[in-house]
Amino acid sequence: MTKKVRVLRSRLAPRGYVMNMFGVLLTRNKEMITPALINHELIHTAQMRELAYIPFYLIYIFEWLWRLITTRNFYRAYRTISFEREAYAHGHDRRYLRRRKRWAQWRRESTD
Template sequence: MILISKYIVPRGFVGVALYPFIFLKRSELKQDVFLINHEQIHLKQQKELLFFFFFLFYGLEWLIKVVKYQNTALAYKNLSFEREAYLNEGNINYLNNRKFWAFINYI
């Protein structure tokens, strides 16, 4: 389910996935099929990792990458979850063929 909330979506982002919802900053973003696909990939990741473990691993990996790159934006772009989502957001059929725990391939 897609909801609109400029307060839930962090500054600098246009969408965020919090299973089972996708929150977008503006209603016209519902038309962006690549953004929606990107967030749906995150929903699948969250479901696979039972939500809690997704955010635990996401946070730990982000901390490690911040130390490694000394840059929060670069750390974010290099998270395995984000790499999978960004590299496959243009493939609308990706979720139909995605293997279980596919984000492991992007570490």
């Protein structure tokens, strides 16, 4: 079962990426929206809700900048952000959100 998610076409989203703004997905190309991607974004929405939204974005940006300094690689910095590690580890599993634990992005067992 795929939950219904609002998807809007927007130039705010970087080419080839989807931006999740408070649970609404922004993309330049709606064709790239797949069930696995929606599930990935629903994991981010759960992370956001848990952090009351704004802190999610602040932590996300600071962690990305920190990882950019330590990895010196845009893509690797992005993929190793704790929020992304959890979303990529479980994006294929549509039942994951039902058993997801609080603060899962910072639990080792949820991000490996």
